[in-house]
Amino acid sequence: MTRLFGTDGVRGEANKELSTELAYKLGRAAALYFGKNNTNNCKILIGRDTRISGAMFEAALAAGICSAGGNVIITGIIPTPAIAYLTKKHNGNAGIVISASHNPFHDNGIKFFGGDGYKLADKVEDDLTEIVNKITENDTYPRAAGKEIGTIEYRHDLVHEYIDYVLSTCTTKLTGLKIVLDCANGAAYEAMPAVLRELGANLIVLNDSPDGININDNCGSTHLSGLQKEVLMHKADIGIAHDGDADRCLCVDEKGRIIDGDHIIAACALAMKKQGTLKKDTVVSTVMANIGFHKILKENGCKVEVTAVGDRYVLENMLQNDYNLGGEQSGHVIFSDFATTGDGLITALQVLSYMINNKLKASTIVDAMISYPQLLINVKVQTKDGWQNNKSIKAAIKEGEHDLGNDGRILVRPSGTEPLIRIMAEGPDQSQLETICKAIGKIIKQAQG
Incomplete structure (x- = not known):
């Protein structure tokens, strides 16, 4: 079947x-x-x-x-x-x-x-x-x-019950905090502005006028450049971006730099460990997590469980092992004390609470973790079947791994939702990563005939 x-x-x-x-x-x-x-x-x-x-x-x-x-x-x-x-x-x-x-x-x-x-x-x-x-x-x-x-x-009207629940997960007022919010012209356009305004934020809202075809169109968590510009222009404390269905959250610090899921999970993990609320001092992430993510957690006495890409696999591991924090670099973050799935609104409030309660700027979240350069390219394919058994593709990956040595890694995998093969390379030299990814991508295209 x-x-x-x-x-x-x-x-x-x-x-x-x-x-x-x-x-x-x-x-x-x-x-x-x-x-x-x-x-x-x-x-x-x-x-x-x-x-x-x-x-x-x-x-x-x-x-x-x-x-x-x-x-x-x-x-x-x-x-x-x-x-x-x-x-x-x-x-x-x-x-x-x-x-x-x-x-x-x-x-x-x-x-x-x-x-x-x-x-x-x-x-x-x-x-x-x-x-x-x-x-x-x-x-x-x-x-x-x-x-x-x-x-x-x-x-x-049930959306208001959800809004009330999201508010109940945050006891921190956001009065005086200037936030730029990108709703991606998607499902968060009504709920998230209501949440942030109720908590007292000084709010600038972008992309909250959906017309059926502008969802995710150069906006939201997969297109952060517009949010970065607005944060700098308004001299905001932080920018928040959701994707089309609002189960993701990514942020932008006051300097216009991206705060990805790795940064968010690392910051929240260390705060929860300090409070004694991080179960077993462990977080769950995927094979896509940055090397820097693993380093900062290890240095602070935390452990990382690694799963395949997909928030369902993260959650599966969390439930099996009774962990309460996990997620993906893409911004799917699961706080199982509050939600049964990734929740972009709850994630944003956890980040904002972290800033307010510790009297920190958003940039400290970025600065705390040294991110290795990471390059991801997508190769459109007719079929995702059989690529992993192709000798030419395996040889190209092996050659790239040899070039990176112990300073980096390569991950090639099919998209679970689109006709794409994703190539990710990570290491200290961005130009080297580009060369390696392009070489592997070229071989994948050739293999498609």
Whole structure:
């Protein structure tokens, strides 16, 4: 059976790889699976980001759920972590988010949370895939009729419950702190300005006017240059950027320098260790974490558990080993004391609290960790299958590793959400990294024929 789910749900270009027919089947499968033998008691929450195709997929998913007798609560445009929180709070059987995160507007995705607010295990995704593959016009799955047909309830007011919860995780007032916020024209555009204003911040908001196609368009956590300029222009204390569905947070210090996920996790880990709240003095990160990240934590008596790329793998490790802080360089950070998934809003408040409580400027977060130059390039491919067994690609990687020696490393991996092979090289010499990455990228393209 071919896996339908990637590292973060089902993704593809809207009305191409990801069709309304597939969304309908996913909704139907969700009601059948999570409702088991009593779909009329099945309640599924649906939220989405600001993409033009979001409402279309929302309707298709809701139709599929109702056709199997499940009931739907539609929350409208709302951050991904809000669905995780609200599904658990309101005793939902599952939550669904319609978003392709940091991808451009023409892509979209469908990802699930269980009733406990956590992303689904691979086994559950495989079970859903099996049901989807069996759904046809003449399948034997039950179809609701009459009063058994499911209902749809519209509850955008639930976003305020989430805002209140986010506020409850922060006891620090932000009065006098000048913040530039980039909402990426995405799901955070309503919630995050409300949170920061309630805490008393002097706020300048960017990219909070979504039109369906401007989500992540040269803005947000994957395009920080605009935020950097605004922070410097306004002489702000810090800049905050979210991605399209607001499960990520990256920052910019008062000097215009990027504070990435490694910086955020390291700063929060050391603060939590000092407070005695960092469980087992350990954080969880991925193979993408900078060498400097490992060094600063080791020097301060902390340990790092390393996982594959993907916040789900970070969380899996955290749950298995009872750790309470983990995340990725990309800005997915999980504070499991507060959330069941990466939450960009909560992450931002943790960074701001760190600054205020320790009377520090944002630049101290950057200065504390020496980051080795790291270069990431993406090679678009027709297929991600079989590249790791290609002799020419393996030889190019080995040659690059030889050139770097013990001063760096190379990581080549397929994207879990896009038709890309990602090449990352890390070491002391930026020009050397560029040469190595380009050489490997050229071989990958040649291997594609």
